[in-house]
Amino acid sequence: MHRKAKIGMIGLRGWGNVVRKALLQCQNLELVAIWSRDPESIARAQRELPCKACETYEALLAEPIDAVLIVNPNYLHFEYCMSAARANKHVLVEKPMTNTVAEGKQLVDEFKKRGLLLCVKHMHRFSPPMRKLREMVENGTFGKILSVETYTSHSSSKNFPPDRWKRDPKLCPAAPLTQLGVHYIDTVMSFLGKPEWVQSEHRNILKLSENVDCTVTMIGYEKAVATFHAHYVVPAYSRIAVYGTEGIGLFEEGGQLRFKKEGGKDFEIVPVPPGDGLVAALDEFGETLLTGKPYETPGEVALLVVAAAEAAIKSAAENGRRVSLSEVM
Structure with a gap:
Protein backbone atom coordinates (compact mmCIF):
# COMPACT_ATOMS: atom_id res chain seq x y z
CA MET A 1 0.00 0.00 0.00
CA HIS A 2 1.29 3.47 -0.96
CA ARG A 3 2.42 5.40 2.11
CA LYS A 4 1.00 8.85 2.62
CA ALA A 5 2.39 11.70 4.69
CA LYS A 6 0.17 12.46 7.68
CA ILE A 7 -0.92 16.06 8.12
CA GLY A 8 -2.99 18.20 10.45
CA MET A 9 -5.06 21.11 9.15
CA ILE A 10 -6.29 24.43 10.49
CA GLY A 11 -8.55 26.87 8.64
CA LEU A 12 -11.69 24.84 7.94
CA ARG A 13 -14.07 27.56 6.78
CA GLY A 14 -14.45 29.24 3.37
CA TRP A 15 -11.57 28.27 1.11
CA GLY A 16 -10.58 25.67 3.69
CA ASN A 17 -13.62 23.64 2.66
CA VAL A 18 -12.31 23.48 -0.91
CA VAL A 19 -8.80 22.53 0.19
CA ARG A 20 -10.07 19.82 2.53
CA LYS A 21 -12.16 18.24 -0.24
CA ALA A 22 -9.13 18.32 -2.55
CA LEU A 23 -7.25 16.20 -0.02
CA LEU A 24 -9.63 13.36 -0.90
CA GLN A 25 -7.99 13.24 -4.33
CA CYS A 26 -4.40 13.35 -3.07
CA GLN A 27 -2.12 10.35 -3.49
CA ASN A 28 0.57 11.54 -1.08
CA LEU A 29 -1.28 13.21 1.82
CA GLU A 30 -3.60 11.89 4.52
CA LEU A 31 -5.51 14.24 6.80
CA VAL A 32 -5.39 12.79 10.31
CA ALA A 33 -6.10 15.77 12.59
CA ILE A 34 -7.94 19.10 12.50
CA TRP A 35 -8.52 22.06 14.78
CA SER A 36 -10.94 24.98 14.68
CA ARG A 37 -12.62 27.30 17.16
CA ASP A 38 -15.86 26.89 15.18
CA PRO A 39 -17.93 23.79 16.16
CA GLU A 40 -19.89 23.90 12.89
CA SER A 41 -16.67 23.74 10.86
CA ILE A 42 -15.50 20.77 12.91
CA ALA A 43 -18.81 18.96 12.40
CA ARG A 44 -18.81 19.62 8.64
CA ALA A 45 -15.21 18.47 8.30
CA GLN A 46 -15.95 15.27 10.22
CA ARG A 47 -18.85 14.45 7.93
CA GLU A 48 -16.77 14.92 4.77
CA LEU A 49 -13.38 13.59 5.86
CA PRO A 50 -13.43 12.02 9.33
CA CYS A 51 -10.28 12.39 11.43
CA LYS A 52 -9.24 13.40 14.94
CA ALA A 53 -10.63 16.76 16.10
CA CYS A 54 -8.19 18.41 18.50
CA GLU A 55 -9.33 20.79 21.23
CA THR A 56 -6.46 23.26 20.75
CA TYR A 57 -3.84 24.13 18.16
CA GLU A 58 -1.19 23.02 20.65
CA ALA A 59 -2.90 19.63 20.87
CA LEU A 60 -2.82 19.30 17.08
CA LEU A 61 0.90 20.12 17.04
CA ALA A 62 1.47 17.41 19.62
CA GLU A 63 -0.05 14.77 17.32
CA PRO A 64 2.30 12.37 15.45
CA ILE A 65 1.91 14.26 12.15
CA ASP A 66 4.47 15.03 9.48
CA ALA A 67 3.27 18.57 8.78
CA VAL A 68 0.59 21.22 9.26
CA LEU A 69 -1.58 22.63 6.47
CA ILE A 70 -2.44 26.24 7.38
CA VAL A 71 -5.38 27.76 5.49
CA ASN A 72 -6.41 30.58 7.82
CA PRO A 73 -6.42 34.35 7.02
CA ASN A 74 -3.18 35.98 5.89
CA TYR A 75 -2.65 38.06 9.00
CA LEU A 76 -2.60 34.88 11.12
CA HIS A 77 -0.03 33.02 9.01
CA PHE A 78 3.00 34.33 10.89
CA GLU A 79 1.69 33.37 14.34
CA TYR A 80 0.55 29.87 13.41
CA CYS A 81 3.56 29.07 11.22
CA MET A 82 5.93 30.17 13.98
CA SER A 83 4.12 27.96 16.52
CA ALA A 84 4.43 25.01 14.12
CA ALA A 85 8.16 25.64 13.71
CA ARG A 86 8.67 25.70 17.48
CA ALA A 87 6.86 22.36 17.64
CA ASN A 88 9.25 21.04 14.93
CA LYS A 89 6.54 20.56 12.31
CA HIS A 90 6.87 21.14 8.58
CA VAL A 91 4.32 23.56 7.09
CA LEU A 92 2.36 24.15 3.89
CA VAL A 93 0.72 27.55 4.25
CA GLU A 94 -1.85 29.31 2.07
CA LYS A 95 -0.67 32.17 -0.15
CA PRO A 96 0.51 34.81 0.42
CA MET A 97 2.98 33.58 3.01
CA THR A 98 2.67 36.74 5.13
CA ASN A 99 1.46 40.33 4.86
CA THR A 100 4.96 41.78 5.17
CA VAL A 101 8.50 41.01 4.07
CA ALA A 102 9.72 41.42 7.66
CA GLU A 103 7.44 38.63 8.90
CA GLY A 104 8.24 36.47 5.88
CA LYS A 105 11.98 36.75 6.50
CA GLN A 106 11.53 35.77 10.14
CA LEU A 107 9.61 32.65 9.13
CA VAL A 108 12.13 31.64 6.46
CA ASP A 109 14.99 32.07 8.94
CA GLU A 110 13.22 30.16 11.73
CA PHE A 111 12.34 27.17 9.57
CA LYS A 112 15.82 27.09 8.02
CA LYS A 113 17.46 27.21 11.44
CA ARG A 114 15.40 24.21 12.56
CA GLY A 115 15.88 22.23 9.35
CA LEU A 116 12.14 22.32 8.62
CA LEU A 117 10.16 22.75 5.40
CA LEU A 118 8.28 26.02 4.93
CA CYS A 119 6.27 25.71 1.72
CA VAL A 120 3.62 28.07 0.32
CA LYS A 121 0.61 26.84 -1.65
CA HIS A 122 0.82 29.02 -4.76
CA MET A 123 -1.44 26.59 -6.61
CA HIS A 124 -1.97 28.61 -9.79
CA GLY A 263 2.80 34.18 -39.75
CA GLY A 264 -0.31 32.29 -38.65
CA LYS A 265 -3.81 33.50 -39.47
CA ASP A 266 -5.68 32.24 -36.43
CA PHE A 267 -5.16 31.12 -32.87
CA GLU A 268 -4.77 27.36 -32.49
CA ILE A 269 -5.88 25.38 -29.44
CA VAL A 270 -3.08 23.93 -27.32
CA PRO A 271 -4.38 20.74 -25.62
CA VAL A 272 -3.91 20.62 -21.84
CA PRO A 273 -5.55 18.34 -19.25
CA PRO A 274 -8.15 19.78 -16.84
CA GLY A 275 -7.28 20.96 -13.33
CA ASP A 276 -6.80 24.15 -11.32
CA GLY A 277 -3.51 23.13 -9.71
CA LEU A 278 -4.83 22.62 -6.18
CA VAL A 279 -4.47 18.85 -5.96
CA ALA A 280 -1.11 19.03 -7.75
CA ALA A 281 0.21 21.62 -5.27
CA LEU A 282 -0.95 19.52 -2.32
CA ASP A 283 0.40 16.27 -3.71
CA GLU A 284 3.80 17.78 -4.51
CA PHE A 285 4.05 18.81 -0.85
CA GLY A 286 3.29 15.22 0.10
CA GLU A 287 6.00 14.02 -2.27
CA THR A 288 8.43 16.47 -0.70
CA LEU A 289 7.64 15.13 2.77
CA LEU A 290 8.00 11.51 1.64
CA THR A 291 11.04 11.74 -0.64
CA GLY A 292 12.83 15.00 0.08
CA LYS A 293 12.22 16.28 -3.44
CA PRO A 294 12.41 20.12 -3.34
CA TYR A 295 9.04 21.88 -3.29
CA GLU A 296 8.55 24.35 -6.12
CA THR A 297 7.43 27.28 -3.97
CA PRO A 298 9.40 27.24 -0.72
CA GLY A 299 9.43 30.21 1.62
CA GLU A 300 12.40 31.81 -0.14
CA VAL A 301 10.47 31.90 -3.46
CA ALA A 302 7.19 32.96 -1.84
CA LEU A 303 9.02 35.82 -0.11
CA LEU A 304 9.56 37.43 -3.54
CA VAL A 305 5.77 37.48 -4.06
Whole structure:
Protein backbone atom coordinates (compact mmCIF):
# COMPACT_ATOMS: atom_id res chain seq x y z
CA MET A 1 0.00 0.00 0.00
CA HIS A 2 1.29 3.47 -0.96
CA ARG A 3 2.42 5.40 2.11
CA LYS A 4 1.00 8.85 2.62
CA ALA A 5 2.39 11.70 4.69
CA LYS A 6 0.17 12.46 7.68
CA ILE A 7 -0.92 16.06 8.12
CA GLY A 8 -2.99 18.20 10.45
CA MET A 9 -5.06 21.11 9.15
CA ILE A 10 -6.29 24.43 10.49
CA GLY A 11 -8.55 26.87 8.64
CA LEU A 12 -11.69 24.84 7.94
CA ARG A 13 -14.07 27.56 6.78
CA GLY A 14 -14.45 29.24 3.37
CA TRP A 15 -11.57 28.27 1.11
CA GLY A 16 -10.58 25.67 3.69
CA ASN A 17 -13.62 23.64 2.66
CA VAL A 18 -12.31 23.48 -0.91
CA VAL A 19 -8.80 22.53 0.19
CA ARG A 20 -10.07 19.82 2.53
CA LYS A 21 -12.16 18.24 -0.24
CA ALA A 22 -9.13 18.32 -2.55
CA LEU A 23 -7.25 16.20 -0.02
CA LEU A 24 -9.63 13.36 -0.90
CA GLN A 25 -7.99 13.24 -4.33
CA CYS A 26 -4.40 13.35 -3.07
CA GLN A 27 -2.12 10.35 -3.49
CA ASN A 28 0.57 11.54 -1.08
CA LEU A 29 -1.28 13.21 1.82
CA GLU A 30 -3.60 11.89 4.52
CA LEU A 31 -5.51 14.24 6.80
CA VAL A 32 -5.39 12.79 10.31
CA ALA A 33 -6.10 15.77 12.59
CA ILE A 34 -7.94 19.10 12.50
CA TRP A 35 -8.52 22.06 14.78
CA SER A 36 -10.94 24.98 14.68
CA ARG A 37 -12.62 27.30 17.16
CA ASP A 38 -15.86 26.89 15.18
CA PRO A 39 -17.93 23.79 16.16
CA GLU A 40 -19.89 23.90 12.89
CA SER A 41 -16.67 23.74 10.86
CA ILE A 42 -15.50 20.77 12.91
CA ALA A 43 -18.81 18.96 12.40
CA ARG A 44 -18.81 19.62 8.64
CA ALA A 45 -15.21 18.47 8.30
CA GLN A 46 -15.95 15.27 10.22
CA ARG A 47 -18.85 14.45 7.93
CA GLU A 48 -16.77 14.92 4.77
CA LEU A 49 -13.38 13.59 5.86
CA PRO A 50 -13.43 12.02 9.33
CA CYS A 51 -10.28 12.39 11.43
CA LYS A 52 -9.24 13.40 14.94
CA ALA A 53 -10.63 16.76 16.10
CA CYS A 54 -8.19 18.41 18.50
CA GLU A 55 -9.33 20.79 21.23
CA THR A 56 -6.46 23.26 20.75
CA TYR A 57 -3.84 24.13 18.16
CA GLU A 58 -1.19 23.02 20.65
CA ALA A 59 -2.90 19.63 20.87
CA LEU A 60 -2.82 19.30 17.08
CA LEU A 61 0.90 20.12 17.04
CA ALA A 62 1.47 17.41 19.62
CA GLU A 63 -0.05 14.77 17.32
CA PRO A 64 2.30 12.37 15.45
CA ILE A 65 1.91 14.26 12.15
CA ASP A 66 4.47 15.03 9.48
CA ALA A 67 3.27 18.57 8.78
CA VAL A 68 0.59 21.22 9.26
CA LEU A 69 -1.58 22.63 6.47
CA ILE A 70 -2.44 26.24 7.38
CA VAL A 71 -5.38 27.76 5.49
CA ASN A 72 -6.41 30.58 7.82
CA PRO A 73 -6.42 34.35 7.02
CA ASN A 74 -3.18 35.98 5.89
CA TYR A 75 -2.65 38.06 9.00
CA LEU A 76 -2.60 34.88 11.12
CA HIS A 77 -0.03 33.02 9.01
CA PHE A 78 3.00 34.33 10.89
CA GLU A 79 1.69 33.37 14.34
CA TYR A 80 0.55 29.87 13.41
CA CYS A 81 3.56 29.07 11.22
CA MET A 82 5.93 30.17 13.98
CA SER A 83 4.12 27.96 16.52
CA ALA A 84 4.43 25.01 14.12
CA ALA A 85 8.16 25.64 13.71
CA ARG A 86 8.67 25.70 17.48
CA ALA A 87 6.86 22.36 17.64
CA ASN A 88 9.25 21.04 14.93
CA LYS A 89 6.54 20.56 12.31
CA HIS A 90 6.87 21.14 8.58
CA VAL A 91 4.32 23.56 7.09
CA LEU A 92 2.36 24.15 3.89
CA VAL A 93 0.72 27.55 4.25
CA GLU A 94 -1.85 29.31 2.07
CA LYS A 95 -0.67 32.17 -0.15
CA PRO A 96 0.51 34.81 0.42
CA MET A 97 2.98 33.58 3.01
CA THR A 98 2.67 36.74 5.13
CA ASN A 99 1.46 40.33 4.86
CA THR A 100 4.96 41.78 5.17
CA VAL A 101 8.50 41.01 4.07
CA ALA A 102 9.72 41.42 7.66
CA GLU A 103 7.44 38.63 8.90
CA GLY A 104 8.24 36.47 5.88
CA LYS A 105 11.98 36.75 6.50
CA GLN A 106 11.53 35.77 10.14
CA LEU A 107 9.61 32.65 9.13
CA VAL A 108 12.13 31.64 6.46
CA ASP A 109 14.99 32.07 8.94
CA GLU A 110 13.22 30.16 11.73
CA PHE A 111 12.34 27.17 9.57
CA LYS A 112 15.82 27.09 8.02
CA LYS A 113 17.46 27.21 11.44
CA ARG A 114 15.40 24.21 12.56
CA GLY A 115 15.88 22.23 9.35
CA LEU A 116 12.14 22.32 8.62
CA LEU A 117 10.16 22.75 5.40
CA LEU A 118 8.28 26.02 4.93
CA CYS A 119 6.27 25.71 1.72
CA VAL A 120 3.62 28.07 0.32
CA LYS A 121 0.61 26.84 -1.65
CA HIS A 122 0.82 29.02 -4.76
CA MET A 123 -1.44 26.59 -6.61
CA HIS A 124 -1.97 28.61 -9.79
CA ARG A 125 1.46 27.84 -11.22
CA PHE A 126 0.66 24.11 -10.78
CA SER A 127 -2.38 24.22 -13.11
CA PRO A 128 -1.95 22.50 -16.50
CA PRO A 129 -2.43 25.68 -18.61
CA MET A 130 0.18 27.58 -16.59
CA ARG A 131 2.52 24.59 -16.70
CA LYS A 132 2.16 24.51 -20.48
CA LEU A 133 2.72 28.26 -20.86
CA ARG A 134 5.89 27.96 -18.79
CA GLU A 135 7.09 25.07 -20.96
CA MET A 136 6.41 27.12 -24.10
CA VAL A 137 8.34 30.08 -22.69
CA GLU A 138 11.28 27.88 -21.72
CA ASN A 139 11.48 26.00 -25.02
CA GLY A 140 11.47 29.22 -27.05
CA THR A 141 8.02 28.86 -28.63
CA PHE A 142 7.31 32.55 -28.00
CA GLY A 143 10.71 33.75 -29.17
CA LYS A 144 11.75 36.71 -27.04
CA ILE A 145 9.11 37.63 -24.45
CA LEU A 146 8.18 41.31 -24.62
CA SER A 147 5.36 41.45 -22.10
CA VAL A 148 2.75 39.51 -20.12
CA GLU A 149 -0.74 40.77 -19.33
CA THR A 150 -2.92 39.33 -16.55
CA TYR A 151 -6.36 40.08 -15.18
CA THR A 152 -8.28 38.56 -12.26
CA SER A 153 -11.43 39.65 -10.46
CA HIS A 154 -14.53 38.76 -8.55
CA SER A 155 -17.21 40.78 -6.79
CA SER A 156 -17.34 39.08 -3.40
CA SER A 157 -16.47 42.29 -1.57
CA LYS A 158 -19.94 43.61 -2.42
CA ASN A 159 -21.34 41.08 0.04
CA PHE A 160 -18.73 41.07 2.80
CA PRO A 161 -20.27 41.18 6.30
CA PRO A 162 -19.20 44.15 8.46
CA ASP A 163 -16.67 42.08 10.40
CA ARG A 164 -15.06 40.42 7.38
CA TRP A 165 -11.27 40.61 7.81
CA LYS A 166 -10.70 41.43 4.16
CA ARG A 167 -12.45 44.78 4.68
CA ASP A 168 -9.64 45.92 6.98
CA PRO A 169 -6.49 47.19 5.19
CA LYS A 170 -4.42 46.49 8.30
CA LEU A 171 -5.37 42.81 8.25
CA CYS A 172 -5.56 42.45 4.47
CA PRO A 173 -3.56 45.22 2.77
CA ALA A 174 -4.57 45.97 -0.84
CA ALA A 175 -7.07 43.10 -0.78
CA PRO A 176 -7.53 42.52 -4.54
CA LEU A 177 -3.78 42.37 -5.05
CA THR A 178 -2.89 40.19 -2.05
CA GLN A 179 -5.87 37.86 -2.47
CA LEU A 180 -6.17 37.61 -6.26
CA GLY A 181 -3.25 39.29 -7.98
CA VAL A 182 -0.62 37.26 -6.15
CA HIS A 183 -1.76 34.14 -8.05
CA TYR A 184 -0.49 35.62 -11.29
CA ILE A 185 2.48 37.41 -9.71
CA ASP A 186 3.84 34.03 -8.63
CA THR A 187 2.92 32.34 -11.91
CA VAL A 188 4.58 35.00 -14.07
CA MET A 189 7.63 34.85 -11.81
CA SER A 190 7.88 31.17 -12.76
CA PHE A 191 8.10 32.32 -16.41
CA LEU A 192 10.25 35.42 -16.15
CA GLY A 193 12.27 35.08 -12.94
CA LYS A 194 12.80 37.50 -10.07
CA PRO A 195 10.97 40.87 -10.24
CA GLU A 196 13.21 43.95 -10.32
CA TRP A 197 10.82 46.88 -9.86
CA VAL A 198 7.13 47.57 -9.25
CA GLN A 199 4.70 50.40 -10.00
CA SER A 200 1.08 50.34 -8.86
CA GLU A 201 -2.15 52.33 -8.53
CA HIS A 202 -4.82 51.40 -5.99
CA ARG A 203 -8.34 52.83 -5.81
CA ASN A 204 -11.45 52.41 -3.71
CA ILE A 205 -14.17 52.76 -6.33
CA LEU A 206 -17.35 51.67 -4.52
CA LYS A 207 -16.12 52.61 -1.03
CA LEU A 208 -17.76 49.58 0.57
CA SER A 209 -15.01 49.49 3.21
CA GLU A 210 -11.77 51.24 4.09
CA ASN A 211 -9.87 48.83 1.84
CA VAL A 212 -9.17 49.39 -1.84
CA ASP A 213 -11.19 47.41 -4.38
CA CYS A 214 -9.15 48.02 -7.56
CA THR A 215 -5.42 47.55 -8.15
CA VAL A 216 -3.39 47.84 -11.36
CA THR A 217 0.28 46.88 -11.06
CA MET A 218 3.24 46.82 -13.44
CA ILE A 219 6.26 44.66 -12.62
CA GLY A 220 9.58 44.77 -14.42
CA TYR A 221 11.84 41.76 -14.92
CA GLU A 222 15.26 41.46 -16.51
CA LYS A 223 13.96 41.25 -20.08
CA ALA A 224 10.19 41.87 -19.96
CA VAL A 225 7.36 43.74 -18.24
CA ALA A 226 4.07 42.34 -16.90
CA THR A 227 0.82 43.99 -15.88
CA PHE A 228 -1.50 42.69 -13.16
CA HIS A 229 -5.11 43.89 -12.95
CA ALA A 230 -6.88 42.73 -9.77
CA HIS A 231 -10.38 43.93 -8.85
CA TYR A 232 -12.80 43.00 -6.06
CA VAL A 233 -15.97 44.63 -7.43
CA VAL A 234 -16.11 43.14 -10.95
CA PRO A 235 -17.72 39.81 -11.94
CA ALA A 236 -15.44 36.79 -11.59
CA TYR A 237 -13.03 36.43 -14.48
CA SER A 238 -9.35 35.70 -15.11
CA ARG A 239 -7.07 35.93 -18.11
CA ILE A 240 -3.39 35.80 -19.05
CA ALA A 241 -1.69 36.74 -22.31
CA VAL A 242 1.97 36.19 -23.19
CA TYR A 243 3.38 38.30 -26.05
CA GLY A 244 6.57 37.20 -27.81
CA THR A 245 8.39 37.89 -31.06
CA GLU A 246 7.35 34.46 -32.41
CA GLY A 247 3.83 34.15 -31.06
CA ILE A 248 1.04 35.04 -28.64
CA GLY A 249 -0.41 32.76 -25.96
CA LEU A 250 -3.84 33.33 -24.40
CA PHE A 251 -5.75 31.60 -21.63
CA GLU A 252 -8.95 32.81 -20.02
CA GLU A 253 -11.24 31.40 -17.37
CA GLY A 254 -13.56 28.74 -18.76
CA GLY A 255 -11.71 28.67 -22.07
CA GLN A 256 -8.83 26.84 -23.68
CA LEU A 257 -5.17 27.65 -24.02
CA ARG A 258 -4.60 29.15 -27.46
CA PHE A 259 -1.49 30.11 -29.43
CA LYS A 260 -1.00 32.24 -32.52
CA LYS A 261 2.39 31.77 -34.14
CA GLU A 262 4.26 34.29 -36.25
CA GLY A 263 2.80 34.18 -39.75
CA GLY A 264 -0.31 32.29 -38.65
CA LYS A 265 -3.81 33.50 -39.47
CA ASP A 266 -5.68 32.24 -36.43
CA PHE A 267 -5.16 31.12 -32.87
CA GLU A 268 -4.77 27.36 -32.49
CA ILE A 269 -5.88 25.38 -29.44
CA VAL A 270 -3.08 23.93 -27.32
CA PRO A 271 -4.38 20.74 -25.62
CA VAL A 272 -3.91 20.62 -21.84
CA PRO A 273 -5.55 18.34 -19.25
CA PRO A 274 -8.15 19.78 -16.84
CA GLY A 275 -7.28 20.96 -13.33
CA ASP A 276 -6.80 24.15 -11.32
CA GLY A 277 -3.51 23.13 -9.71
CA LEU A 278 -4.83 22.62 -6.18
CA VAL A 279 -4.47 18.85 -5.96
CA ALA A 280 -1.11 19.03 -7.75
CA ALA A 281 0.21 21.62 -5.27
CA LEU A 282 -0.95 19.52 -2.32
CA ASP A 283 0.40 16.27 -3.71
CA GLU A 284 3.80 17.78 -4.51
CA PHE A 285 4.05 18.81 -0.85
CA GLY A 286 3.29 15.22 0.10
CA GLU A 287 6.00 14.02 -2.27
CA THR A 288 8.43 16.47 -0.70
CA LEU A 289 7.64 15.13 2.77
CA LEU A 290 8.00 11.51 1.64
CA THR A 291 11.04 11.74 -0.64
CA GLY A 292 12.83 15.00 0.08
CA LYS A 293 12.22 16.28 -3.44
CA PRO A 294 12.41 20.12 -3.34
CA TYR A 295 9.04 21.88 -3.29
CA GLU A 296 8.55 24.35 -6.12
CA THR A 297 7.43 27.28 -3.97
CA PRO A 298 9.40 27.24 -0.72
CA GLY A 299 9.43 30.21 1.62
CA GLU A 300 12.40 31.81 -0.14
CA VAL A 301 10.47 31.90 -3.46
CA ALA A 302 7.19 32.96 -1.84
CA LEU A 303 9.02 35.82 -0.11
CA LEU A 304 9.56 37.43 -3.54
CA VAL A 305 5.77 37.48 -4.06
CA VAL A 306 5.30 39.15 -0.67
CA ALA A 307 8.01 41.66 -1.61
CA ALA A 308 6.33 42.46 -4.93
CA ALA A 309 3.02 43.08 -3.14
CA GLU A 310 4.69 45.23 -0.49
CA ALA A 311 6.49 47.22 -3.19
CA ALA A 312 3.16 47.72 -5.00
CA ILE A 313 1.55 49.05 -1.82
CA LYS A 314 4.50 51.40 -1.29
CA SER A 315 4.31 52.56 -4.91
CA ALA A 316 0.57 53.28 -4.69
CA ALA A 317 1.09 55.25 -1.48
CA GLU A 318 3.74 57.34 -3.26
CA ASN A 319 1.68 58.29 -6.34
CA GLY A 320 2.85 55.39 -8.47
CA ARG A 321 6.59 55.81 -7.96
CA ARG A 322 8.66 52.97 -9.39
CA VAL A 323 9.87 50.97 -6.39
CA SER A 324 12.87 48.70 -6.65
CA LEU A 325 12.37 45.30 -5.06
CA SER A 326 15.58 45.86 -3.14
CA GLU A 327 13.87 48.72 -1.27
CA VAL A 328 11.53 46.33 0.51
CA MET A 329 13.80 43.28 0.72
